Ligand SMILES: CO[C@@H]1O[C@H](CNc2nc3cc4c(=O)[nH]c(N)nc4cc3[nH]2)[C@@H](O)[C@H]1O
């Protein structure tokens with residue numbers, strides 16, 4: 001077990017990279033996809049099932065856990081790993097993004113954000129210092145700076161002002177984080193879709209110095225073309241020897257495009273959230289299992305998939321349990337989706353190591369064009 005946190009680049013293929021992040025709680029193979037475990041659970045999944053899909057690390061949320069059951073309670077009970085029975089690495093988001101997307105009555109000042117809980121209306125405050133304290137109480141292995149993520153579209157002045165606030169908060173986050181061997185603090189690049197602001201943000205973060213760097217401010221409704229346009233230059237502005245984490249992404253083709261552009265880590269609610277609604281991601285495209293055409297289909301969801309849903313059940317069964325709103329429906333489809341996302345991550349890690357990423361990407365898109373699913 002590594003005592004400290006370090007990133008080893010193993011191979012590159014074009015801009016795509018594969019490597020390993022060594023942490024005291026185990027290694028993270030990159031490029032890595034992190035299932036989202038917002039309220040101390042990856043919804044509908046036991047932790048051992050999450051591990052069985054191939055995940056090395058999962059994501060938790062400062063915002064949700066500070067409201068319920070509170071970071072202090074989790075700390076008193078031994079920390080988030082023990083609390084949720086996941087002993088491998090956990091990355092926690094810092095709360096600012098979730099406050100802006102979930103909380104009510106928000107007031108943003110230089111100090112931080114005050115807001116009302118979306119659960120019970122109680123009043124709370126998040127600052128860089130409080131966010132660092134919460135993530136420390138949780139026992140998070142990878143801590144995110146407290147930042148502000150502006151909703152797009154926004155005008156340049158708004159984006160610049162927000163990015164510069166986030167850079168001042170990054171400095172305060174680093175000061176409050178202190179020196180914690182074996183724990184990492186990641187800075188978050190902001191700047192919207194403005195190349196000059198992205199450059200200014202990357203320079204500001206590197207002057208402060210972080211263990212990893214996230215590309216923030218994306219996957220906020222800008223669309224894939226605009227996101228890829230930004231990813232054509234933003235990751236290159238970040239240190240080559242540190243992990244690069246694209247927050248909140250995404251659909252399978254978003255993930256492949258991000259890895260192609262030099263991203264090492266991603267997280268998204270999509271596979272779990274859509275699994276609960278009956279939307280299955282397969283090698284050949286998306287299957288909405290509630291559609292009547294699956295009612296008598298004896299085939300598995302995806303013949304190439306080795307997950308429990310595809311190994312032991314027919315489309316007809318999955319269709320039935322979704323139509324009858326049985327709990328097993330969300331469990332099986334969430335497991336399948338997370339398994340599929342981890343399968344493409346493993347295939348990309350192998351392809352980059354073999355120098356065959358372009359050929360792999362070509363087949364990835366050809367398979368999805370088949371359409372007869
Ligand atoms: C596709 O899923 C939908 O879209 C959102 C994912 N998109 C996203 N962009 C993000 C940006 C940031 C950021 O700039 N800073 C911090 N600290 N955290 C972030 C978290 C983010 N998540 C989900 O909420 C979901 O509704």
Ligand SMILES: [Zn+2]
Nearest residue numbers: 305307310336
């Ligand atoms: Zn499957």
